[in-house]
Amino acid sequence: MPLAVQEVANRYEIISLIGQGGMADVYKAKDIILNRIVAIKILREKLSHDAMTLVRFQREASAASRLSHPNVVDIYDVGESDGMHYIVMEFIRGRTLKQLIQQRGALSVSESIQIMTQLTSAIDHAHKHNIIHRDIKPQNVLVKDDGTVKITDFGIAIANDAVQLTLNNAVMGSAHYLAPETAQGKEPTAQVDIYSLGIVFYELLTGDVPFHGKTPTEIAVKHLRQPIPYVRDFNPAIPQAVENIILKATAKDPKDRYSSAYAMLEDLQNCMNWEMRNVERISFTTPNIAKVDVNDGHVEVEYSDEPIETEEKRKFPWFTWIIRTIVILIVCLILLLGLVAGHVIQVDGLLGYQTIPNVVNLSTSQAKKKLKAKNFTHITIKKVLSDSVDKGKVISCNYDAGQSVYHGNTIVLKVSKGPGYLVEDFTGQTLEEAEYTLDKEGVKLNIEVKYKNAADTNPGVILSQKKLKAGTRIDPNANETIQFVVSQNPTIVIPESLIGMDVNEAKESLNDQGIAVVLSGSGDTGVVVNVSPSVGSTYTQEGSDSVVTLYYQ
Template identity: 30%
Template sequence: MDTTLQDPLIGHVLDGRYRVEARIAVGGMATVYRALDTRLDRVLALKVMHPSLATDASFVERFIREAKSAARLAHPNVVGVFDQGSDGGYVYLAMEYVEGCTLRDVLRERGALRPRAALEILEAVLAALGAAHLAGLVHRDVKPENVLIGDDGRVKVADFGLVRAVDQQTSVSTGSVMGTVSYLAPEQIEHGTADARADVYACGVVLYEMLTGAKPHPGGTPAQVLYQHLHEDVPPPSAAVPGLAAALDDLVARTAARDPERRPTDAVGLLAEVRAVRQSLTDEQLDAVPPAAAPDPAGAPVGSEDRTTVLPRRASAVPPDAGATHHTSVLPAPPRPADGSAGRPRAGSRGRRSAPAVVAAVLLLLGVGLGVWYVNSGQFTRTPGVLSMTEAEAKRAVEEAGLDWRIARDYSETVERGRVIATDPGRGERIRGNGTVTITVSRGPERVEVPDVTGVPLAEARARLKDAGLAPGMVTREFDADVERGSVVRTDPEEGTERRPGAAVALVVSKGERIEVPDVVGESEGAARQRLTEAGLKVEVAPERVFSEEEAGTVARQSPGEGAVAAEGDTVRLTVSKGPDTVEVPDVEGMAEDEARRSLEDAGFEVKVRRIFLTGTVFDQSVDGGERAPRGSTITIWVR
């Protein structure tokens, strides 16, 4: 039987907004569903905490706090967090839905990856982690399962924020968390602490696995793996894949060093190192096919058009094929004569046409020979590597190579101001001996200032944030008598704070003045409506009236009730009374006590007995027989 049919959330609408359509995955802490946001008509991923965890108030509090932090990471390589909420016993996160697969799926299907593909995926992961580390967040659970590869080629890191919330709930004593154990840094195991360097360590393990197709510390139990993390270095990947470049061994060794002091301090520093290593490798080293790679369905080796080589390529980051000038050129054949006499020279024309043909052939051969000589002669040189140099050092290196230079400037989150981000052509590419190299120098991180949107209506505030290059983030609402309902009270971060472009800014919006709802039960409908309207509230009257103890035409009940707190413009729903539900009182005078009691109770009344003697018959009743009284009211009978 399909277990999804037994999932009570399938088809359910959470919080009146998110319709759960299908279950995607089940983890130790939560279940992930594909859902439809019925309000915005978009597909998203809904991560719902397991009910056993949702009952822990402190866990839920940490979950919400970390979800808010994750929502601020508006980065193209981070799975976005849209919303957080709860519905009954369900606590959930609404997140970006990525159509595709995980890096674990790719490794399971393909085995080891070519170095070029592995480094490109790692760069995307580090870009995401770098944004988190700059924001003061540590992922703590970097592993192939949390690296998503979309069908559109984008690489995204998932589960930002959740890891900190579930950190104390995660056990390493069972096989169910074997995947997580494989990527834990030694200090996480030994001391239970983790900073940005723990994420760096996990990236080193993931890089080793992408290059070799296997984890560096195999073991049958979590305890064996933990022991190896503490006491054994991650082996060089070339030991498993002979022929890998030494620079890749060095990169893995630095990244996955057991001593955190020997690792790069955070993902930003590691990203710069990874880019430098990739620039230092030749095309042959980058495209080397590992023995563990599985052939693709067409039989070509992995990497010939590896689906994991997915990042958008800029000329400065991934140079075009340097060997393009060595490709065989196919010259177009001369057109056939219109009369179809190709190869049959006409009589008398042989002598006249043979000489020009011979001359043309000789010239063609000479042209081809000169072209080959020109391409392979000293007319071309190679672009020197100047990445991370200062502007002055880069100019000097280009001049020493006999080339001219041109300076361009761009922002960079990872390369400090004044140092080289990229060159065009890229390092090692062929260029004419008198050519010009464009050197792109870092301006440092691009930052924009959060504008002042206090007192501005929400829609306009969102527009101003977008105009400033920022992303409107999560919206919360609170009472504020000084700010008009629907306008912004404050932002987080506050106005004037500098943030990178695209960063999310949370908005707190006014619900208006706090109003205590007056009690209008028992008042006429008109009087109740007037009192509520004067208090600044709207009134809605239920279409159907109900029986109640209140007089007909007066308010039987209200929602919200007396003493509730509402905002100006909120709606109070009134239900009007039809009056008491009355029934005819049976005449029980002259009946025995037991018979009279049964008759009254069957009619819907409570019965109270007053006796003059211990037993006897009824000689009087509080409401005469044949009259009407409210159903459920008490009728007193006197017995003698």
């Protein structure tokens, strides 16, 4: 429902409703004192008299206001006015991470790592301030247009020294991202946040959560009993080091998870390094759960040391299997003879056919030597970039090893040129910093620059990059083109329309264009009679010392 009043605390002018939660509504508003757009969360009137809800609302403000991190939504003000309890925070132009996933599906590995690095850094900061979020999910993460993410909604966050808000540690948080021990009503630790981060990482890479169910309890039980599916089964191109982060973060036993968010952050920052390319899949012992009961919203688990029988006993006597095996072997032999007679299967050396040797991971010279030993003389080399195969080694062959191929056929070998250059996200850096980085890395790029007025940004800052997106792997010598949109000081031509305009409207019009304004006249209002610099002249806003003066009477 829309708010009955249009102004809160004689300071915040309500513009529009932008979101609704379980206990509060969020509005876009204007801070008329600081002349900026903000978001204001207002506790619903019927809940303001409920002591527990009020404590949760106040706790959110207290928890978030103790944090100062680029990936945590900033809290500007907290208060109560005419019976309304409110929190004022920064207004984020963008969408939730959940909306981004619903619109695009699975994200690329590099973009997923970039998002998770920001989230994990924010949670590490919260943990170092003794704050456990307890409700980490894509719905509580805002994504700005420049790719920056901001975590919000500390409504059920707790400090390590805070009292519980619910009896018997009742389950709180979202079932799809809920740690197994939380479903059992155990005391929350930092490991519950780490588990939720692992589930979010899984969703970023696959486009969906690992478990579904008809009820939250059914989903929670799956988190208890079923192992997290492997993301590499969804996309084999995902590096094993990346999958290992998810497996470790979502281990059933909190002791097997990362000891801290900082430890997880370190792995996120290093998982794409060259030395991590050959790591093996990690595994943990899954508790053997014999029985699960649900009582009053709590999940009670009974563990067993005995293995659970998962395979059916054989239903046929041993001689039946022997007869079946003999019949299958006879059928296979007849089929094999038919394939050889029809030249579907070629015998090595017969009629000019040879078996392709295994040349993957060999050097180019070694691969050629093995192929020529098999009488293959038509060999073509195609060099390509590779993240996982050393430079000069064979990545693949156009025929599989062991395949019978006529010796006159052309054999095409793909040979690694090395990993190439991984294009980074230059937004937020200065143009000079980006050029220095590319030069230092020895990357030859054609840089196109477009300038754009930016009122709240220092000149020379890269606002966006096009043609080469972050995470793209390129040949550093390919002379590809990247385009940067770079901020510049706002420049306008002083419009003649200012003369005769209401002075406050004229000031607001110039402010909206990033122009600093000084008023000269008597009284609180009037019309503009003159402007300095004069009408028609070009004016550039250069820092706080530069102003346009409006003379009014």
